[in-house]
Amino acid sequence: MKTLDQLMASVIQSGQQDTPDPGELDLLLYSPCPVKLAVKERLDAVLQAYEDAGDPVSIHIPMGCTSVDPYDPLHLETDPDRLPDIIASIGFGDFFRKGFVDRFVNTGVFEAVLPEKVHPLHEQAGIVDPEGRYTVYALTPYIFMADMKRLGDTPPPRTWEDLLDPRYRGQINMCGDGDDMADAALMSIYKEFGMEGIEALAANAHGLMHSSRMGKSGGSALGGGIYILPYFFAETSLQPEHMKVIWPEDGTAASPIYFLAKRSARPRLDKLLEFFTKGFGEIPSARWFLPLGGPAPDNLAPDARIKWVGWDFIRGNDITVVRDELNATFRRLVQETPCDS
Numbered sequence: 001m002k003t004l005d006q007l008m009a010s011v012i013q014s015g016q017q018d019t020p021d022p023g024e025l026d027l028l029l030y031s032p033c034p035v036k037l038a039v040k041e042r043l044d045a046v047l048q049a050y051e052d053a054g055d056p057v058s059i060h061i062p063m064g065c066t067s068v069d070p071y072d073p074l075h076l077e078t079d080p081d082r083l084p085d086i087i088a089s090i091g092f093g094d095f096f097r098k099g100f101v102d103r104f105v106n107t108g109v110f111e112a113v114l115p116e117k118v119h120p121l122h123e124q125a126g127i128v129d130p131e132g133r134y135t136v137y138a139l140t141p142y143i144f145m146a147d148m149k150r151l152g153d154t155p156p157p158r159t160w161e162d163l164l165d166p167r168y169r170g171q172i173n174m175c176g177d178g179d180d181m182a183d184a185a186l187m188s189i190y191k192e193f194g195m196e197g198i199e200a201l202a203a204n205a206h207g208l209m210h211s212s213r214m215g216k217s218g219g220s221a222l223g224g225g226i227y228i229l230p231y232f233f234a235e236t237s238l239q240p241e242h243m244k245v246i247w248p249e250d251g252t253a254a255s256p257i258y259f260l261a262k263r264s265a266r267p268r269l270d271k272l273l274e275f276f277t278k279g280f281g282e283i284p285s286a287r288w289f290l291p292l293g294g295p296a297p298d299n300l301a302p303d304a305r306i307k308w309v310g311w312d313f314i315r316g317n318d319i320t321v322v323r324d325e326l327n328a329t330f331r332r333l334v335q336e337t338p339c340d341s
Contacts, residue, residue, distance in 0.1 A: 019070040020060050025084035026265070027059040027272055028071060032090060032140065032257060033212070034232050036063065038283045046271055046279075057272065060084075075100040080109050080262070085269055088259035088276065090140070091323075092183060095260060098318040105133050110260040115277040115293030122292050125251070125306035131315075134258050137276040138289040139306065141231040141252035142175065142185045145214070149242040150225035157226060159250045160189060160307070164200035171224040172201065176208040176331065182228055184255035186326045187309050187319075198326060202333035232288035235297070247300075251307030257289060 022028060031039045040061055050057045062069060075094035077083055083104070089095055104110065112135040118128060127136050144163075146156035151171070157163050163172060175182040189197040206224030214229040227234075231252065234245045259276055261269070281291030288297060290306070313319075 020058060022071060022074055022077075022084050023079075023082040024058060025060055026057040026269055027086040027088065028074075028084040029059060029061045029086075029088040029259075030090050031061060031088070032138075032232075032289060034236075035283060035286050035289065036061065038285060039280070042279050042283060043272075043275060046275055049271060055268070057269065059272075078103060080104055083109075083262070085265040086259055086261045086272060088137075088257075090257050091255050092187070092314075092319045094320065096314070097320045105260070109262055110134075111263045111266075113259075113261055113266075113273045113277060117294075118292055119290075119294040119296060121290065121296060121304065121306055125254070125308040126310060127254075127292065127306065127308055130311055134256070134260060135276065135292075136256045136258045137292045138257040138280060138286065139252075139254040140184070140257060141254050141288075141290055141306070142182045142228055143231050143234055143252050144246040144248060145227040145229060145234045145239075146244045146246055147223070147225040147227075147242060148244055150223075154225070156244060156246060157248075158246065159248055160185070160253065161193070161250075163204065163226070163228075164189075164193065164197055166200075166204070168204045168226060170204065170206050171226050172204045173206050173209050173214065173224045173227045173229075174201075174330075174334070175211040175214060175227075175229050176327070181327045181330075182211075182230075182253070182255075183323045183327055184309065185228055185253040186330055187313075187323060188253040188307050190322075190326055191309055191313055195329075198330055199333060202330055203337055205334045205337060208331070208334060230288075231290075232285075235288055235299075236285070247304050248307070249305075251305035254290075254306050254308050 029039070043059060043061070047057060047059065072094070074083070075097050076099070087095060094100065110133050112129055112132045114128065114135065122128065127139070129136070144157055148156065154167055157168065186198060189201055209223070211230050211233055214227050214233055261273055277293055280286050281293055281295060287295060290296060
C-alpha cells in the first residue's frame with residue numbers, strides 16, 4: 001500500500017504540477033470556478049500586506065478545472081502539523097469524510113470564525129455550525145429555470161416536491177457532468193422523500209448537463225423545459241424572454257462553501273480569515289454565492305429561503321459517502337430512463 005507521501009507524489013507527477021507541501025501552507029483554497037480569478041486578485045492584495053509587514057504567508061489556489069488534484073489524498077493525513085493552517089473547500093467532499101472528521105474536526109483542531117453579523121437568510125436556515133468547527137462562509141444555491149415555451153400549458157415547478165410529479169417526465173435538465181453534480185439538491189430530496197424521491201426525479205430527467213453550459217443553453221430545443229442549476233449561472237446569463245428563473249418556495253438547495261481554520265492559526269492569519277468573513281462578500285460576482293455576512297444580491301426576494309440539509313443530518317451520516325452513493329445512483333437511473341420529451 002502506498003504511503004500518503006507516495007500517493008501525493010504520484011498525483012503530482014500525473015498532473016505535472018509544482019505543488020507546495022501541504023504542511024507548509026498557510027492556506028489551501030478551492031474556490032468556486034466563476035469567482036476564482038476575483039478571489040485570487042483579492043487575496044494577492046492580502047498577501048502583499050503580509051509581505052510588507054515582513055511576515056509573508058504561503059497560499060495555494062488550484063487554478064485549473066482538471067480532475068487531477070495533487071491534494072486529493074490529503075484527507076488521509078494523520079498528523080495535524082502536516083495540514084495547511086486553513087483549508088477552504090466546496091461541497092460535501094473529502095474534508096467531511098468520517099476519517100478526517102474523527103481525527104481532526106471532532107478533536108478540536110479547527111475552530112469556526114464568523115463575521116460580525118450573520119445574514120438573516122443564513123441564520124434562519126441554521127447554516128452556522130453549532131459545534132463551532134466548520135465555517136460555511138458562502139453557499140452554492142441551486143434553483144430552477146423554466147422554459148415556459150417548452151412547458152406550454154404545464155405550470156412550472158414551485159417547490160422541490162413538484163419536480164417529482166410525473167407531469168414533468170422527460171423535462172428536467174439536471175446539473176451533472178463529469179465531477180459537476182447538484183449534490184445538495186439530491187441530498188435534500190433524499191432527506192425529505194427517501195430513495196423514492198431520487199427515483200422519481202431521475203424518471204423525470206431529460207439528461208445531465210454541466211452547470212456552466214446550462215445558462216447558455218436556456219431555451220434550447222435539445223433540452224427539457226426545466227433546469228436545475230446554480231443561482232450564479234441562472235442570473236448571469238442572458239436568457240430569452242420565455243425563460244423564467246424560479247427560486248423554490250421551500251428554499252434553494254444549498255451546498256457549502258466553507259473553511260476549516262486551525263486554532264493555532266490565530267491571530268497571525270486573521271487577515272486571511274477576514275477575507276472569508278468579509279472580503280468575499282465585497283466581490284460583486286460572489287453575491288450570487290450568498291456570503292454568510294452578506295450582502296445578498298439586490299434582486300433576491302425578501303421571502304427567499306435556504307433549504308439546508310442540516311448539521312444533525314451531516315453529523316448523523318458519513319455525509320460524503322451519502323453524497324457519492326446518491327450521485328452514482330442518480331446517474332445510473334438517468335441513463336436507464338428513456339427520454340420522453
